Amino acid sequence: MNSLKLTLAGALAGLTLAGCATTASDTGPTVVSYDHGALDTLLELGLEDKVLAIPQQGLPDYLADLGAKLPDAGSLKEPDQKLLADLQPELVLMTGRQGADAQISAAKVAPVRDVTLATGDFRDAVSANVISLASYYGLKETAGLKLGELWQHVGEQKAELADAGTVTVVTHNDGNFSLRSEPAVYELLALTPAIVPDSVAPVTRGERTFYPVNVETLAEMAPDTLLVVDRSAAIGAEPLPQQALQSALNDAGASTHVVVLNPGLWYLSGGGLQSVRLQVDEVVSALR
Structure with a gap:
């Protein structure tokens, strides 16, 4: 620091x-x-x-x-x-x-x-933030109960995804894509990511590191489901044409199913008692 x-x-x-x-x-x-x-x-x-x-x-x-x-x-x-x-x-x-x-x-x-949110285990970080905020209002016990309900719900939803196949998450920004390590997907729901080719190299901008990918790379990865967090749509710019991406992957020989997630929920929110549940539910709905 x-x-x-x-x-x-x-x-x-x-x-x-x-x-x-x-x-x-x-x-x-x-x-x-x-x-x-x-x-x-x-x-x-x-x-x-x-x-x-x-x-x-x-x-x-x-x-x-x-x-x-x-x-x-x-x-x-x-x-x-x-x-x-x-x-x-x-x-x-x-x-x-x-x-x-x-x-x-x-x-x-x-x-x-x-x-x-603290780095490390996502569930622990969410729980710590919730308890800490609740302590301002003398509601730590209530927060504990709410967290218990949330994690029970997550566990129940996770159990329904045993046959979900491989899942890749990307961020879309003005026609470009980068891999996204989404904790609600890979930690809470323990979904399996598609294998990333060695050709995908990190790009560092300031304190952030990106893993850019294009349609050809995504087709090579061939996940069963591609979840897209559309930054462009979240900030009011031109949204991703979902069908165009779906067609491009199909033309490249991939049978990947493309799902564009709720942009505001995923790019501008997360980590809260309501947003975590909403994110988990949206992924489960997309993969059923």
């Missing part, structure tokens, strides 16, 4: 501890969340009345009803700092998606909590 990250982490931690410690409370903090997974966890815990605003741009459809009731807090990339100053929430939830500058600006208004 570089010095800027250490400075930012220390500053935000100090503000959080000073302004909004995670102790049990009958009320708990009012909140604006720039992470949809954290937001849907709050909703599942019955805390809708604590949410003051919601970023409307690219809002996933499963959150549309809440979005219609609340002020627009900007976008996931560009929080509305003026609105935050006007609303004076007692807690702001953010991730690395917003960037250091946005977090520092928000921290001048209210304590900022970084709710980025």
Whole structure:
């Protein structure tokens, strides 16, 4: 971790501890969340009345009803700092998606909590985030019950996919594809990925690493099912023409079935009590 990250982490931690410690409370903090997974966890815990605003741009459809009731807090990339100053929430939830500058600006208004999922085991990371958020409101026991229900549901759904065959997940962005290591697919549901050819090489941009693939490579991999997370559609750009991709794979000799997943749910959300269940259910529905 570089010095800027250490400075930012220390500053935000100090503000959080000073302004909004995670102790049990009958009320708990009012909140604006720039992470949809954290937001849907709050909703599942019955805390809708604590949410003051919601970023409307690219809002996933499963959150549309809440979005219609609340002020627009900007976008996931560009929080509305003026609105935050006007609303004076007692807690702001953010991730690395917003960037250091946005977090520092928000921290001048209210304590900022970084709710980025920890690396490592996905189920453990989701559980830790849910329990941590619930602790602000004295709802750790409720959160534990909700998690138990979620993981039981995941287990039941997983049991139905024993004959699902191989599954590849890709991100689509403006006509380009890259392999996607999706934990809901490969960890929670333990689906089998298609073998990746040695010709697929990583490309690093900043701190992110991509594994670009084209239609020919996907046809060579020949997964039984290709799940597509359409970034272009999620951000309001030209969506993937699904039938064109399906036809191209068929023409290349692959019998792969192409499924385009809900773009907002998969690209802009995840990791919450509601979004994890929705993602699991969508994959199971696609593979049945």
